[in-house]
Amino acid sequence: MTTYVQTRPSREMRPFPVRAVAILLVLMAIGLVTAIVRYANGIGAISNLSDGRAWGLWISFDLYCGVALAAGGFTLAATVYIFRRKKYYPIVRGAILTAFLGYLMVIAALLVDLGQPWRIWHMIIYWNPHSPLFEVGWCVLLYTLVLALEFSPNVFERFNMQVPLRWIRAIQIPLVIAGIVLSTLHQSSLGSVLLMMPDKIHPLWFTPILPGLFFLSAIAVGPAMVIFESYLSSKAFGHRLDPEIPAGLGRALVWLLALYLLVKLADLLVAGEFGLIFSSALFSVLFLVEVLGGVVAPLILFALPAVRASERGLFWSAVLVVLGLILNRFNVSLLALEGRPGVSYFPHPLEFAISIAIVAAGVLAYVLATRYLPVLQHEAEQPA
Amino acid sequence: MAKAMLIDLTRCIGCRACQAACKQWNDLPAEQTRNNGSYENPPRRSAKTWTTVTFHEITQPPSEAGEEEGFAWVFAKRQCMHCEHPACASACIVGALHKTPDGPVLYDDKKCMGCRYCMIACPYGVPTFEWHKAVPYIRKCTMCADRIALGMEPACAKACPTDAIQFGEREALIVEGRKRIKASPAKYVDHIYGEKEAGGADMLYLSSVPFNELGFPELGEERLDRYAGLAMLAVPPAIVGVTALMAGTYWIIKRREQMMAQAAAEGPEAVESPEEEVA
Ligand code: SF4
Ligand code: SF4
Numbered sequence: 001m002t003t004y005v006q007t008r009p010s011r012e013m014r015p016f017p018v019r020a021v022a023i024l025l026v027l028m029a030i031g032l033v034t035a036i037v038r039y040a041n042g043i044g045a046i047s048n049l050s051d052g053r054a055w056g057l058w059i060s061f062d063l064y065c066g067v068a069l070a071a072g073g074f075t076l077a078a079t080v081y082i083f084r085r086k087k088y089y090p091i092v093r094g095a096i097l098t099a100f101l102g103y104l105m106v107i108a109a110l111l112v113d114l115g116q117p118w119r120i121w122h123m124i125i126y127w128n129p130h131s132p133l134f135e136v137g138w139c140v141l142l143y144t145l146v147l148a149l150e151f152s153p154n155v156f157e158r159f160n161m162q163v164p165l166r167w168i169r170a171i172q173i174p175l176v177i178a179g180i181v182l183s184t185l186h187q188s189s190l191g192s193v194l195l196m197m198p199d200k201i202h203p204l205w206f207t208p209i210l211p212g213l214f215f216l217s218a219i220a221v222g223p224a225m226v227i228f229e230s231y232l233s234s235k236a237f238g239h240r241l242d243p244e245i246p247a248g249l250g251r252a253l254v255w256l257l258a259l260y261l262l263v264k265l266a267d268l269l270v271a272g273e274f275g276l277i278f279s280s281a282l283f284s285v286l287f288l289v290e291v292l293g294g295v296v297a298p299l300i301l302f303a304l305p306a307v308r309a310s311e312r313g314l315f316w317s318a319v320l321v322v323l324g325l326i327l328n329r330f331n332v333s334l335l336a337l338e339g340r341p342g343v344s345y346f347p348h349p350l351e352f353a354i355s356i357a358i359v360a361a362g363v364l365a366y367v368l369a370t371r372y373l374p375v376l377q378h379e380a381e382q383p384a
Numbered sequence: 385m386a387k388a389m390l391i392d393l394t395r396c397i398g399c400r401a402c403q404a405a406c407k408q409w410n411d412l413p414a415e416q417t418r419n420n421g422s423y424e425n426p427p428r429r430s431a432k433t434w435t436t437v438t439f440h441e442i443t444q445p446p447s448e449a450g451e452e453e454g455f456a457w458v459f460a461k462r463q464c465m466h467c468e469h470p471a472c473a474s475a476c477i478v479g480a481l482h483k484t485p486d487g488p489v490l491y492d493d494k495k496c497m498g499c500r501y502c503m504i505a506c507p508y509g510v511p512t513f514e515w516h517k518a519v520p521y522i523r524k525c526t527m528c529a530d531r532i533a534l535g536m537e538p539a540c541a542k543a544c545p546t547d548a549i550q551f552g553e554r555e556a557l558i559v560e561g562r563k564r565i566k567a568s569p570a571k572y573v574d575h576i577y578g579e580k581e582a583g584g585a586d587m588l589y590l591s592s593v594p595f596n597e598l599g600f601p602e603l604g605e606e607r608l609d610r611y612a613g614l615a616m617l618a619v620p621p622a623i624v625g626v627t628a629l630m631a632g633t634y635w636i637i638k639r640r641e642q643m644m645a646q647a648a649a650e651g652p653e654a655v656e657s658p659e660e661e662v663a
């Protein structure tokens with residue numbers, strides 16, 4: 001059986017990052033004050049949202065990008081526990097932590113964005129199975145629970161609670177499968193939400209297979225996020241990762257990005273809309289930057305052995321994938337989605353303050369969790 | 385039978401009595417507006433103004449009868465279209481919007497959580513939101529469902545001095561619209577807007593100029609939730625399919641591992657374990 005080398009320094013050795021945490025707390029405090037103003041005076045008091053642009057930064061960034069960027073959790077869990085590529089075991093816990101925090105961040109953003117967030121539970125009692133958003137809501141709810149359970153061994157191990165630990169391990173595989181099913185639905189359902197507006201989304205992005213494209217791009221960005229964050233956390237916390245792990249993810253990314261690109265372009269060809277890539281003025285620019293910069297370029301880079309042999313090469317190629325995904329989600333849910341006539345929108349500074357505060361809270365939680373819980377340590381447990 | 389309204393823009397004189405009557409009946413507060421260089425006021429619908437009359441200056445080409453090129457006002461009274469297959473209702477996460485058998489598409493204050501998907505989904509830009517309230521709701525035209533229930537016509541139809549707004553049964557109003565177009569084909573474009581748009585609506589319009597010049601969206605005849613509906617139908621099979629695929633994959637790979645471990649234990653020559661493979 002494979003053995004895992006303990007390379008991480010013990011937690012007592014690392015000084016507490018006082019300055020970084022102080023900055024994060026300040027950002028969170030700004031967001032909190034903003035949120036209080038919002039609850040007292042309405043969403044209009046802190047945002048540039050209007051009847052003409054009812055969804056803005058929070059939906060495009062916190063929901064659309066947030067969910068996609070959390071895809072590392074289920075792709076890695078599938079790789080390790082279902083496809084049993086055990087060499088990725090050391091990073092699966094980090095990926096699940098990121099996904100868990102990502103979903104908590106999505107919920108936090110919804111609590112600001114929803115007009116009456118105290119009614120968020122209404123979707124449990126009032127059903128509309130025709131609504132893609134109903135599917136999204138249920139997926140957020142259930143997958144967050146699954147992620148909490150998938151993450152829980154970190155807590156149980158830390159406090160040496162053997163009984164719940166045994167229970168969780170007993171249902172580990174069903175749990176992982178439930179997570180994969182829910183993620184498949186959830187990633188694609190965010191695309192289904194946009195299917196309701198066939199006439200309002202620019203044809204370069206609108207397609208009946210949008211849910212499929214959302215799913216494919218999510219499983220491509222999952223490994224890229226894992227490369228991205230394991231590079232950062234190894235730099236920040238000084239633990240070393242077997243270089244074969246990110247290199248292997250890079251190799252997988254070549255295929256995932258190629259598949260996504262192929263389907264995306266084939267769809268435009270079949271729809272007879274290929275020419276739009278060059279004839280849509282500003283939309284052409286957005287599309288080309290998204291596809292060339294966020295898909296084609298990293299695809300070529302990851303295919304080069306020299307890039308895969310370099311930590312930084314892998315990191316920057318992964319950054320391209322992540323940025324490309326973010327641009328894609330902004331394009332399809334905001335920039336290429338028509339607002340009401342005569343309405344323009346740019347997020348209010350306080351909208352940014354909310355999004356930044358939520359990211360800050362996520363980073364802080366990540367720092368604390370990796371510091372006090374055995375997330376990055378690869379202890380006794382092996383994939384069942 | 386579904387109630388509907390036939391709004392004949394050639395009869396509208398832009399007096400905005402309908403706008404005022406709507407505010408009065410529904411107890412909607414006044415809005416502070418600014419002069420933005422148009423007679424149109426307020427410039428858009430909002431949670432406080434459910435119907436507005438839009439003002440359009442239309443240039444007319446010289447007519448065959450010898451009239452010179454001219455310019456004309458066309459006014460359009462706009463509000464919720466009360467669609468036959470409302471996108472807002474398909475979209476709503478909690479089913480707070482629904483089409484009633486009488487025609488009106490109504491909103492349930494008690495259910496709404498304020499996600500605003502209905503506002504994004506509506507092709508006519510109708511639902512509006514109370515942006516500056518701590519406890520906000522969606523607001524839009526109700527076709528005066530409360531008046532209809534009492535056997536009265538909607539407030540706007542009642543108020544209109546020129547009978548530009550006619551309230552009645554949908555089928556009958558379509559017949560009436562056709563008759564008017566046939567009687568004066570020079571006066572009308574041959575199109576009852578709302579008859580077929582996005583699967584049809586209960587607000588039917590007649591006009592002397594093409595509707596896109598008045599800011600009406602050009603929609604096909606198919607309902608807007610056609611793609612989203614298909615995607616939702618795919619959910620149950622996707623659950624079953626992905627579960628089976630994952631469970632099957634797990635079982636096969638696990639089994640292969642076990643067999644190899646067994647072979648390694650029995651035979652002297654070691655078999656490579658699968659984790660040496662690379663993704
Ligand atoms: S016009 Fe818009 S708000 Fe009115 S019923 Fe149709 S989709 Fe709903
Ligand atoms: S804002 Fe309210 S009515 Fe509109 S879709 Fe959301 S829950 Fe439904």
Ligand code: SF4
Binds near residue numbers: 400403437461544549
């Ligand atoms: S009341 Fe009648 S004439 Fe006056 S603006 Fe409304 S529709 Fe036009």
